[in-house]
Amino acid sequence: MKILILGAGSLTGGSLIPMLLDETDAVLYTVSAKPLLPWPKKPEHLNRVVHKSLNILDKQALREYGTSVMPDVIVNLAAMTNVDQCETDKQLAWQMNVTLVENVVRIARITDAYLVHLSTDYVFDGTKGPYAETDTPQPLNYYGKSKLAGETAVTTSGVAHAIIRTIVVYGYNVGRPDFVRWVLDAFDKETPIKVATDQIANATYVDDLSEAIMIMLLERKLGLYNVGGADLVSRYDFALQIADVFKSDPLLIQGVPTSELLQTATRPLLGGLVTLKAESALRMKFRTIHSGLLSYRHELFE
Numbered sequence: 135m136k137i138l139i140l141g142a143g144s145l146t147g148g149s150l151i152p153m154l155l156d157e158t159d160a161v162l163y164t165v166s167a168k169p170l171l172p173w174p175k176k177p178e179h180l181n182r183v184v185h186k187s188l189n190i191l192d193k194q195a196l197r198e199y200g201t202s203v204m205p206d207v208i209v210n211l212a213a214m215t216n217v218d219q220c221e222t223d224k225q226l227a228w229q230m231n232v233t234l235v236e237n238v239v240r241i242a243r244i245t246d247a248y249l250v251h252l253s254t255d256y257v258f259d260g261t262k263g264p265y266a267e268t269d270t271p272q273p274l275n276y277y278g279k280s281k282l283a284g285e286t287a288v289t290t291s292g293v294a295h296a297i298i299r300t301i302v303v304y305g306y307n308v309g310r311p312d313f314v315r316w317v318l319d320a321f322d323k324e325t326p327i328k329v330a331t332d333q334i335a336n337a338t339y340v341d342d343l344s345e346a347i348m349i350m351l352l353e354r355k356l357g358l359y360n361v362g363g364a365d366l367v368s369r370y371d372f373a374l375q376i377a378d379v380f381k382s383d384p385l386l387i388q389g390v391p392t393s394e395l396l397q398t399a400t401r402p403l404l405g406g407l408v409t410l411k412a413e414s415a416l417r418m419k420f421r422t423i424h425s426g427l428l429s430y431r432h433e434l435f436e
């Protein structure tokens with residue numbers, strides 16, 4: 135099986151690529167603006183990763199490459215994920231989260247590939263989370279709007295696909311800082327940080343997301359699936375659990391309402407995703423934050 139992975143340098147790619155190499159026989163065609171480090175870690179995997187450095191926004195170059203690979207599966211991890219930047223650079227957000235998806239869908243159609251595309255809980259307004267796959271989206275910010283438009287590009291394409299909505303992804307990754315690293319950096323520098331007490335989500339350990347993607351593509355699941363962690367907590371409570379697992383000073387974390395953070399993009403507050411459909415279809419149980427943080431700590435000090 136040939137799998138084309140777009141956005142290979144993403145947080146999710148850093149977990150998915152080694153997992154696919156370990157657990158499947160697939161040959162991975164990874165696309166990223168940057169060189170792929172530190173994969174593949176194992177010499178026996180070297181001949182199963184074909185890496186291409188490419189400007190993913192170059193429609194022609196992407197199409198030429200994608201159609202030359204003739205993948206069986208395309209996984210689209212590329213996106214503009216910085217929510218505040220999406221608000222200030224709407225044009226780039228649309229290019230990455232919508233136009234790129236339209237281009238990927240075309241490649242999938244030409245090559246008859248099955249597509250796994252990723253989306254977000256930010257398609258919801260956060261007034262009555264956690265949300266199921268059947269709830270009606272109502273995005274509050276441009277990131278959410280653009281990701282919802284990206285979903286529509288996939289669902290209306292006629293291409294065999296699965297869309298995974300996920301939420302507050304965390305996991306150790308050399309190149310891509312996440313919420314946990316931000317909190318750990320504050321502990322290292324002994325700098326107090328303000329963390330929202332009213333933004334509620336079920337944070338997702340990246341290996342759970344990767345495993346869900348892997349099973350999804352191996353079994354060619356179709357439709358929309360929510361993938362998120364087991365615990366619905368505030369960012370503040372998440373940060374306190376980080377302090378606990380990493381034996382750091384919780385007094386550096388100051389709980390504040392979102393209104394005090396003056397974030398550029400409006401945040402959905404009572405968010406979260408109901409994950410029963412994915413857990414039953416994929417025969418998975420998504421991790422608690424405590425369990426995810428123990429795995430993170432293990433990866434960090436490995």
Ligand SMILES: NC(=O)c1ccc[n+]([C@@H]2O[C@H](COP(=O)([O-])OP(=O)(O)OC[C@H]3O[C@@H](n4cnc5c(N)ncnc54)[C@H](OP(=O)(O)O)[C@@H]3O)[C@@H](O)[C@H]2O)c1
Pocket residue numbers: 140141142143144145146147165166167168189190191210211212213214215216226230252253254255281299300301302303304310
């Ligand atoms: N992280 C979360 O908390 C979260 C939550 C909900 C949903 N999601 C969704 O899950 C998917 C994966 O998220 P992630 O956090 O793993 O992604 P990420 O680490 O933010 O990486 C996204 C990748 O997109 C590519 N990219 C971004 N901006 C670009 C630009 N201007 N030009 C070219 N390429 C660009 C880069 O790929 P290369 O590095 O390979 O060049 C980048 O690594 C996304 O669809 C995201 O919307 C994530």
